[in-house]
Amino acid sequence: MEKLGKAVGDIVSELGPEKGSLLAILLAVQDASPESYVSEAAVNEIARLLNTSRSMVYSTASFYSEISLMPRGRHIVRLCINAPCEDAGKEEIRKALEKELGIKLGETTSDKMFSLEGVSCLGACNMSPAIKVDDKVYGDLTPAGAVRVMRELKEAAKNEHIS
Amino acid sequence: MSTFRELDSYDRVFNFGNYDSSVSLSEYQQAGGYEALRMAIGNPKQALEEICRAGLRGRGGAAFPAGLKLKMMQGNTEKQRYIVCNADEGEPGTFKDRFIMNHIPFQLLEGITIAAILAGAENGFVYIRHEYPLAQETIKKSIAEAEAAGLLGDNILGSEFSLHLKIFSGAGSYLCGEETALLSSIEGKKGRPRVKPPFPIESGLWGKPTLINNVETLANIPSIIAKGSDWYRSLGTEDSPGTKLISLSGDVKRRGLYEVPFGTTFREIIDNYGGGMKEVFTLKAVNIGGSSGVVVPPEELDCPMEYGKCAERGITIGSGAVYVMDEQRSILGNVHNRVHFFLHESCGKCTPCREGLRQVNRIIDRVIEGEASLKDIDNLERFTRCMQEASFCGLGQAAGNSLISSLKYFRKEYENSCVDCVGKTAERGELC
Numbered sequence: 001m002e003k004l005g006k007a008v009g010d011i012v013s014e015l016g017p018e019k020g021s022l023l024a025i026l027l028a029v030q031d032a033s034p035e036s037y038v039s040e041a042a043v044n045e046i047a048r049l050l051n052t053s054r055s056m057v058y059s060t061a062s063f064y065s066e067i068s069l070m071p072r073g074r075h076i077v078r079l080c081i082n083a084p085c086e087d088a089g090k091e092e093i094r095k096a097l098e099k100e101l102g103i104k105l106g107e108t109t110s111d112k113m114f115s116l117e118g119v120s121c122l123g124a125c126n127m128s129p130a131i132k133v134d135d136k137v138y139g140d141l142t143p144a145g146a147v148r149v150m151r152e153l154k155e156a157a158k159n160e161h162i163s
Numbered sequence: 164m165s166t167f168r169e170l171d172s173y174d175r176v177f178n179f180g181n182y183d184s185s186v187s188l189s190e191y192q193q194a195g196g197y198e199a200l201r202m203a204i205g206n207p208k209q210a211l212e213e214i215c216r217a218g219l220r221g222r223g224g225a226a227f228p229a230g231l232k233l234k235m236m237q238g239n240t241e242k243q244r245y246i247v248c249n250a251d252e253g254e255p256g257t258f259k260d261r262f263i264m265n266h267i268p269f270q271l272l273e274g275i276t277i278a279a280i281l282a283g284a285e286n287g288f289v290y291i292r293h294e295y296p297l298a299q300e301t302i303k304k305s306i307a308e309a310e311a312a313g314l315l316g317d318n319i320l321g322s323e324f325s326l327h328l329k330i331f332s333g334a335g336s337y338l339c340g341e342e343t344a345l346l347s348s349i350e351g352k353k354g355r356p357r358v359k360p361p362f363p364i365e366s367g368l369w370g371k372p373t374l375i376n377n378v379e380t381l382a383n384i385p386s387i388i389a390k391g392s393d394w395y396r397s398l399g400t401e402d403s404p405g406t407k408l409i410s411l412s413g414d415v416k417r418r419g420l421y422e423v424p425f426g427t428t429f430r431e432i433i434d435n436y437g438g439g440m441k442e443v444f445t446l447k448a449v450n451i452g453g454s455s456g457v458v459v460p461p462e463e464l465d466c467p468m469e470y471g472k473c474a475e476r477g478i479t480i481g482s483g484a485v486y487v488m489d490e491q492r493s494i495l496g497n498v499h500n501r502v503h504f505f506l507h508e509s510c511g512k513c514t515p516c517r518e519g520l521r522q523v524n525r526i527i528d529r530v531i532e533g534e535a536s537l538k539d540i541d542n543l544e545r546f547t548r549c550m551q552e553a554s555f556c557g558l559g560q561a562a563g564n565s566l567i568s569s570l571k572y573f574r575k576e577y578e579n580s581c582v583d584c585v586g587k588t589a590e591r592g593e594l595c
Contacts (some may be wrong), residue, residue, distance in 0.1 A: 020369075022351030027293070027332055063353040063510075066293040066335030078294075082255035083450070083500045084412045084486055120337055120504060122294055123258040125412035125486070126419045135296040 007032055008045040017049050025050075026061050035071035035112065043069075065120075073108045075153055077101075078119035078132040088128040089143075096143035097131075100150050113157065114150070167435045170422060174398060176386045176406050177422055179266045185301055188308050191269040197314060199388035203277045204322045211237075211281050214384060216392035218404040223249055223340070223377030224452070224481045224557075226470055229384075235364045236282040236374050245373040246279040246287035246326075247363075248381055249345060250302075253292060253337040254453035255504065256484030259408035260378040262420050264291070264298035267382070268305035272328070274381035276315060277388065279326045282374040287326060290345055292333040303330050337508040341556055342375045344510075355510045356556035379408055379483075399425030402471040407480065413450075413487035414441045423468065430464040433487055444489035448573070452481025454501045455561030457568035458494065477571075479564065494573040495580065498566065499527050505562040516559025519550035523566065536583045543577075544570055 011028045015021040025046055030038050038061055047054040061067050079085075079094055098104055101114050108115040124130035127139025131146060138149055172178060178194065180186045191197070203210035215230030236244065248271070252260040263271055279287055289306075291299045306328050309315040317325045331349055338344045339354040346368050348354040367373020383405065387395050396404040403425035409432055412418045416438030423432055429449060433439065440446055446461050456479045466476050473480055488497065502524050511517045526543045529535040547570070551563030570577065578584050 019351040020349065023334055023348060024332065027334060060351060060353055063355075064334035064336050065507075066333075081500075082454070082504060083497050084256055086496070086500050087413070087488070087492055119294065120335070120508065121253060121255040121257075123252055123261040125256050125258055125410060125484075128412060128418075132294070 008042050009049065012046065012049045017051075019050060019052060019056075022046070022050065022057065022060055023064070026057075026064075026067050030067060034074075036073070036076060036115070037068040037071050039071075040069075071108070071112070073112050073115040074157075075113060075134055076115045076117060077150070078117050078122070079105065080120075080122045080124065080128070080130050080132075081118040082121045082125075084125040085128040085130060089141075090129045092143045093129050093131065093141055093146050096146050097150065100147045113154070167431065169436075170398070170406070170424065174394075175422055176383055176395075176398075177263070177267060177270070177408065179262065179420075185265060186267050186269065188269055188305070188312060191267070195389060196269055196385070197273055199385040200273050200277055200314065201320060202388055203280055204320055204324060207281055210277065210388050213388050213392045214281075217387045217395040218392075219380065219383055219387060219395075220403070220470065221377055222379035222383070222407065222483070224254070224455075224479075226480070229376065229380055232364060232374065232376070233278065233281050236284075236372060239365065239372045241372050243371045244282060244284040244286075245368045245371055246275060246282055246284040247342075247345065247349070247368065247373055247375045248275050248287070248289040248378060249340065249342065249375055250289055250291040250295075250298070250378045251333050251340040251345060252295070252378070252482070253340050254455065254482045254484060255501075256412055256450065256453045256486045257410045257482040259410050259420055259483060261295055261298055262408075263378050263382050264295070265301055268301050269309065270385055271302070271378060271382045272305055272309050272315065274384040275328065276309075276319065276326055277384050278374060278376060278381055280319075280324045284374060285325050285327065287328045288331040288349060289328065290331045290333060290339070290349065292339075293335050299330055299332060306330070337504075338510050338556075338558055341558065344556070345375065346373065353510070355512050356558075400467070400469050403469045407468065407483050409436070410482070410484045411437050411487070412484070414444065414446075414489040414492070415439065415487050416441050425469050426467050428465050428467050429485065430461075432468070432485055433464065437487065440487075440489060442489070444491055446487065447490045447492055448488045448494060448497075450486040450488065450497065451484070452479040453484040453486075454504050455479070455557070455565055456481045456484065457565060458497065458572065459568065460572045463572075477568065479561075494569055494576045495527070495531055498569050499531060501565055502527055502562070505558065509558060509562075513553075513555035513559065515550050515553040516555065516562065519546050519554070519559065520562060522546050523550070530577055530580050533580055533582065535577075535581050537578060537581050540570075540574070540577050540581065 043057050047057045124139050130139040219229040220226040336354045339348045343357040344354040363373040399405045406422050406424050409421045409423045421436040450458050506520045509516050526539050547563045547566040550559050554560045
């Protein structure tokens with residue numbers, strides 16, 4: 001709790017304790033969180049530092065779909081769900097990812113490694129179907145290709161763990 | 164086909180160079196970049212005249228004359244003003260702004276700087292959607308480089324003009340592409356639209372005059388000033404001068420981003436730029452203008468891409484997304500996908516959009532399940548018209564537009580799925 005207060009405090013003083021910085025603060029707090037989300041405690045702390053109500057902070061935080069109020073996995077896998085990707089085979093990619101990760105769209109794996117989310121247009125329709133894993137976009141995907149990306153990430157995490 | 168030729172490199176507004184990398188500041192300057200900024204600083208009046216004469220219109224979808232907007236900004240006496248570059252590209256099927264930001268960031272920055280000088284704005288934001296981390300990174304780095312080179316910041320190129328530009332990250336809201344919702348978002352609020360008027364040029368960010376333009380609009384400016392409005396008007400048509408970036412996707416051979424002169428027909432875009440249909444299947448429908456655009460059958464594709472002619476035929480050029488569907492694709496599936504999209508993105512502020520979409524979604528679900536009756540289709544049309552006419556902002560209105568077009572051209576596909584239509588299926592043709 002103490003630690004959280006400090007981290008949020010640093011972010012707020014860096015970005016400026018004004019209401020105009022709220023969205024940037026929320027995104028930065030989420031990025032700093034190991035579980036990629038804005039916790040209730042963080043909402044309270046931001047409201048206190050910005051001298052505003054918790055409901056005001058919560059109202060902004062809950063409006064935007066890239067801000068999560070629930071803990072998420074280390075890697076966030078976003079599946080584009082709009083028409084060009086849908087027609088290019090999004091459903092097959094979704095099934096392959098769900099099977100490989102053992103979760104449904106909108107869930108997080110029990111080892112807190114992966115969250116699988118749907119996203120509105122990644123602007124990658126020239127290479128649909130596409131997914132975005134953290135900051136990287138993978139296009140022209142096949143179900144096998146999507147599984148391969150997940151396995152590489154698992155492998156990398158395993159090696160990290162050993163070393 | 165024989166008369167088709169792509170634009171010469173001189174005649175391009177955008178020279179993307181190598182698609183794999185980003186054009187650096189020195190490369191951009193070697194190719195004549197930042198010459199327009201020098202000209203604009205030397206003679207701002209002339210620069211504004213060129214933009215007006217060029218007939219540049221907003222490329223985000225609304226097609227408002229860019230020169231007129233700048234003139235309106237100049238007419239305002241308030242000293243504190245802002246410029247905002249709308250890079251919240253969220254229209255499904257559109258990827259032009261991503262290409263501009265990732266590949267020619269300095270052309271965009273030069274355009275923003277010129278527009279800011281003409282509008283008298285010394286502070287500004289580039290509002291980039293959160294789904295584009297690479298674009299955010301590239302623009303951030305490019306701003307720092309431009310500042311170090313004296314092309315941005317205090318006293319640009321030694322003149323009395325200054326511009327302090329910052330990146331503002333969106334957070335996954337399609338609605339924030341609507342200009343007043345975008346302003347609310349920068350102010351730290353929910354990205355909900357405001358009543359217009361007052362327009363942002365009168366009362367924008369924190370109540371101050373604010374110039375908001377789309378990425379593509381701003382990135383047009385350096386070429387117009389450097390090469391002149393006569394050159395610009397030699398491209399395109401009298402009604403719509405210049406070129407448009409087309410994001411071509413779907414069942415064509417070559418998906419991608421193309422710079423297309425206005426006046427080119429949609430069929431030419433598909434056949435010449437896209438190389439025609441990908442497989443043996445024939446073309447069934449084309450979705451022009453993204454999710455908020457229209458779905459049209461092949462017969463409509465001979466319409467030239469031109470604001471006037473398209474408006475007459477009820478086609479919205481919008482962001483320039485062209486999504487091609489072959490005969491395997493289901494119109495109902497496409498509409499279903501789009502209604503889901505709008506339902507998710509609707510902010511819930513006004514009833515026609517919020518409840519209209521919910522009702523429309525229920526009906527389309529029933530149509531797809533084969534449980535709807537013909538009366539439901541009439542109701543669907545009624546709800547859709549209500550959304551079109553009574554929604555508070557462009558989102559609900561556009562959601563209505565896209566549905567109406569599918570009902571206009573593909574009503575048969577809806578009706579064939581209805582329970583009370585079974586007897587007529589044979590005479591109505593194929594079942595979808």
